[in-house]
Amino acid sequence: MSVKNEPGGVKVLNGGYKISGCFHRISPSRPVRDQDGRLMGVTNPRDITHIHMYGGEAVFFESLPEGRLMASRCGNSGCETAGSIYMPFRTHCPDCLGRNTPVDITDLARKTATVYSFMTTERTGAFNTLKVPIKFINIAFDGVCTILMGYLSVGEPAIGLRLKPIFRTKDPTFTILDLSWVPSGTPEPDLPDGFSY
């Protein structure tokens, strides 16, 4: 492959982007024909690379392949909801607007995560990479004031089902897909490829 067609890559150096490779790529066209073989047109395949920055949430995504689940907590003693723990990770407290502190809730999740509600779907959006039917679950934790959305990788969802988090520790994507859930008691060999407790 020529350097010209290398996928776009990014580093941050001294607070600025250093980009390399190609951010707009074209692939060869293919003919569009009718039933008699007459040329009607061509396809124009294109792809673009989007730089998606995590900002203050980066610690959450960095921790998943290390098998850790990071929430955040308001530590402002002057805030009327001080001590509240947020999962999904919130960089700032919605009440005092102060900067939250990251807090590791991996053990708390292992001990207390349960299905609050769930939804199973056969129809997905574009570029879906999850196995259908997708078992979306809303997850509650003791002492956490918010509910997390996730997906169940093994078994069937039920309200109140006890859960364990699993993490994609092999070939991580550094996206939310590195975190999934299984019913408590699922044997390790039953976990999806690349995932571990």
Ligand SMILES: [Zn+2]
């Ligand atoms: Zn606060």
